Amino acid sequence: MTTLVVVLTDRGRIVDTVEYAVREAREAVSGTQPTVRFVVPAGEGTDALPWPTATDLAARVRTVLADGEFADLPVRVEVVTVLGESPGSRAASLAAQLETDDARVVLLPNLKEFDPAAMRVALDATERESVVVERAPVGRQVVRPPIALARSRRRQLATFGLALGFYLTLGDPTRPFDVATGLVSATVVTLVTGRLTFAAEPSVASLRRLARASVFVPYLLFAVVRANLAMAAVVLHPRLPIEPTVVSVPAPRSRLGRALLANSITLTPGTLTVDVESDALVVHTLTAASRADLEAGALTRAVAWVLDEERPEEQGPETPGTTAEGGA
Structure with missing residues (x-):
């Protein structure tokens, strides 16, 4: 193998994809220095990215490759941001970039426009029948922030006040029983969800958002009612x-x-x-x-x-x- 082409997207872990491609290229070294070409589709389409996003993804790949783990590679690495054509011609454009039949095209599992069948048709049309097309065994991994955040007095007090206010809104704030049960309920809610309610530390901006939300909710309800009437007229x-x-x-x-x-x-x-x-x-x-x-x-x-x-x-x-x- 002289060329390994990897089509990238912004979905999944870039590090895993780079590691897989470099490992495959290293194992293929046999007298000649193979080329690993990372291709970032740009433009419009299922797998393509807007040009700013594609440029940013290419920069992230270069940053990963600049890490010490990938230094002194026995392979030549290229990162290309191309393929701005229409979705129907992008596979053919990728096939035309292969200078030799001794090549492999690696497609990530979450690619839809660049699937093995479409690439096979494009390669056959450019007389590259011996090029190997395969899916990379790199699963999609989503890194999520932790659900439970750091415990703080401000978060606890904000959660308590929000729970108590909601409870008294549904009840009668002038009745001692409602106030007492509201305090108990708000305390339980704070103990259970005090680290989950607010993604950011509550501040004056949070109060401003809450005040604006009180205006937004009636606006949204009006939009929902109006849309319901419009849909009824259509039906x-x-x-x-x-x-x-x-x-x-x-x-x-x-x-x-x-x-x-x-x-x-x-x-x-x-x-x-x-x-x-x-x-x-x-x-x-x-x-x-x-x-x-x-x-x-x-x-x-x-x-x-x-x-x-x-x-x-x-x-x-x-x-x-x-x-x-x-x-x-």
Whole structure:
């Protein structure tokens, strides 16, 4: 083997992929110095990344390779950010990069556009029949932050106050019995979930977010009621005017912002969040009106306002594809 080509994505552990590729290339050393070429697909498509994300991923690979563990390698390593063509021609573009038949193409398990069948067709078309195409035995590993956070007095007090306030809101704060049971319940909740409730240390910003959330909830409920009425009109219409389409909506950068926006979209009839990409949410829309609401970006701006975050780029959703199935 003279060339080992590894197609990368931003899903999974980069270190595991680099270790596997380097190990395979080392074992193949036999008189000639093999080349390991890490390819980062960029552009639009299932496996491709936006150019800034692709460039960042290539830089991360170079950082991993610069580590002392990979120093003095008996192989030549290249990191290429290419393949900006349309999804249908990307496999052919990758096949055209192979200078020799004595090569292997390694595809990660989570790749969909670059699968062995598509690569085999592209290689046969470029007369590279002897090139080996395989899936890498590198499982997808997701590193999650710890669920339980450090115990602090501020977290404990904030959890206690939030639990007590919620309990008294449902009960009668003027009755001694409700106050007593509320104190007991809030104490139990604090002991059990005091290290789970707040991802960040509570602060004045947390109070500001809470105040804004009290305004956001009625706004969201109004949007849900309005969307329900719109869906009822569609269902009762004789021609059932639906246009099922999947669109991409710019998303907040924080995990909390993305979760809040995704769930708010799903709660609104006519739209359903189906996936989260690097910088956007993939949303199934049932009608042109629901799609127009997403394009207006009011819900996205409201979420950004609640969390006091920078708003996503002011642009309408992109339409990666359509579906004939209805019902969001």
